[in-house]
Amino acid sequence: MSSFDKIRTRIAPSPTGFLHLGTARTALYSWAYARHHGGEFVLRIEDTDVARSTQDSVDQIIAAMNWLGLSYDEGPIYQMQRLDRYQAVIDQLIAQGKAYRCYATPEELTEMREAQKVRGEKTLYDRRWRPEPGKVLPTPPEGVKPVVRFANPVEGDVTWDDVVKGPITINNREIDDLIIARTDGVPTYNFAVVVDDWDMRISHVFRGDEHVNNTPWQINIFNALGAPLPSFGHLPIILGDDGLKLSKRRGAVSVMDYAANGYLPEGMLNYLARLGWSHGDDELFSAEQMVSWFDGTHLSKSPAQWDPAKLDWVNGHYVKQIDEGRLAALVVEQLAAKGIAATAAQVQPKVGLFKDRCATVAALSDWLSMYFAPVAPSADEVAMHVTEAVRPAITALSSRLGAVTEWNKVNIQQALKETLSAAGLKMPQLAVPVRVLVCGRAQTPSLDAVLEHFDQKKVLERLQSL
Template sequence: MSSFDKIRTRIAPSPTGFLHLGTARTALFSWAYARHHGGQFVLRIEDTDVARSTQDSVEQIIQAMNWLGLSYDEGPIYQMQRLDRYQAVIDQLIAEGKAYRCYATPEELNEMREAQKARGEKTLYDRRWRPEPGKVLPTPPEGVKPVIRFANPIEGDVTWNDLVKGPITINNREIDDLIIARTDGVPTYNFAVVVDDWDMRISHVFRGDEHVNNTPWQINIFNALGAPLPQFGHLPIILGDDGLKLSKRRGAVSVMDYAANGYLPEAMLNYLARLGWSHGDDELFSAAQMVAWFDGSHLSRSPAQWDPAKLDWVNGHYVKTVDEGRLAALVVEQLAGKGLAVSAAQVQPKVGLFKDRCATVAALADWLSMYFAPVSPSAEDLATHVTEAVRPAIAHLAGKLSAVGDWNKGNIQQALKDTLAATGLKMPQLAVPVRVLVCGRAQTPSLDAVLEHFDQKKVLERLQAV
């Protein structure tokens, strides 16, 4: 760390879509590492893919970072606002003979690759436009805009001690003369990321292991610039529950999709942290605890498996333990999505009765919707439970409940007991049909506690509808 006076990490998503779960995990590890060491965390937007980058994606990325609570100390920094800086570094490399203009056309490069394949060789750029002592270069063709290539070292190895994978060595003969600027002057990923990390004094880079093959190029560019090397840690991929890699193109893996579906940010952080990192046997912990523990060790080298059931278990823990006022506000948002305009004051008294049954806020909202919208019992439940034999008891209970002056749990319980005494039924024989009619489902918490939160008139209307 002698080259850096402070630990600085970054997350650098491409704004070509939402912030997906793999990038969110990388952001979490980068953030936690910086916070653990009293360092700084930077948000950089790598928007050089001009055709696919959108402002909507930028806003979704920032929204997801904010929802997760991954506060950044600098940023967002946009690459497309740094083009002059990239060009200055390119000019420097060309002047020093460490980069050069290449005029090879796509057709020429394709012919070159096909010839290499025919000879059984690895397809690498043949350096035809690379200046070398005694080499006579062709005359640049008219009307062809050059790309800029980095003059990668031809001999030797690139070696680094990966924070996750350990020592990695790749021979320079396996590495192309990388294009670092396109014909329009826009830099390519592997060049821009080096200049950015250098300028932003990034000391540690956590990223997915699909970037392992990019790292030798980047290390060679760092060295060519005389820039200090960050330490690299390449995180294994996250596999979906089908065993295939999670990706933007496969399934709903947007962070904000989970927010919309009633997951809590602290639960998502807790679950993401355990995908490829551990602290003993601890399964449930706060962001503050993670920061205290996350020193970069105990990172797994094996792919992590996304387990929806485990996420639900973690989220259910937080649903049970978070402040009920906050939970009520989230339920209000969920109900608004169902077209139900209710207030937190209407919701909060009911939250405690149902939250232990729910893995998500969306599930809790489903429970509570019966208080604010008509219910539709299934035909099967009606046929099974609301039989001709029980209808007289339901009518009797409706009469008892209509006479209740003070609508509370105790008086509701007494009306139920009086009906059982009068009809000779057992509680399940009466309670289940009442649940089906009033709540739209056969299973609920204690019936008297559930009915207490209903408007008395609504309970009577639903019982008398049979």
């Protein structure tokens, strides 16, 4: 921290798709670390992949950050709005002999690599256009636009003490003179990220394991610029159900898809936090508690396994805990997505009866849809439960319920008892077929409590539909 006046972290997604779960976890850790230390958190959009970057992806990334509650102090900052700055730094490096123009064509580079493979060598750029004392460079070819390469040190080691992994050393002979600007002048990732982190005074960089091999280049560029080095923390990958890396290019689901499917931001943050970090045996905790605990220690070095059942368990905890007014509003949104109209005032009295059975708001809306939309029990369930033997009792119950003048749980229960007594049936023999007809399913909470929330006329219509 001696080179920085405060903790500053960042998340820097590429807008070539949605915000995936691994990036969301990195954002969470970066945000929590900054908040824990009273620092600042920056959102940067790394949009130099012009061909694949889209505004829709930017919008989804920002929406996901907002949904998760990961507020940022600066941003979004766009790399494509900083091209003049990158060019100025490139010009500085060229003038200092720390970068150079390379005119090698793609065909020449392919030939070079093939020859290296034949000789059993590692395929590295052979520095043919790198200026050196006593070396005579060829005349730049006509019509070839050069790239700019960083003059990486040819000897020595790059060592850093990784926040997650501990000390890491990579020899400079293992890396080559990487391209820092393409032929169109747009900077490459490894260069732009260094200039950005330098200009934005980023003190700590949390990012995925796949960036470990980029770090030596970046450290060398920091050193060439005389810029202070941030601390690096490389987080292990998240594995999917199949044991392969979870990523937006291989089967991962967007953060906003989880929002659309009825997960709560509290549940998602809590679950993501435990995918690579722990605080004792605590499994359930708020974002505020995480901030108070997250000091950069207790980060796992091993890959985490995405467990949908565990996510449902965590999310179900928050479905039970959150304010029922907010829960009702979320259910209304879920119903609307299914084309079912309802108001929060209609929904709220019902959520308490069903929320303990639900892992998501979507599951809760599935339960409550029977109150606002027609039900369609399967023919098999009707045949199994609404038998000829029980039909007279259903008809009798419908008559008794039709005579109820004050529609409430007590009177509904009384009508059920009288019908059971008259028919000589036990509760399950009558309750299950009534559930199938009225609710569209054989299992529900207590029948009298469920029926109480229906309009009396709707119950009678469904019972008389057999």
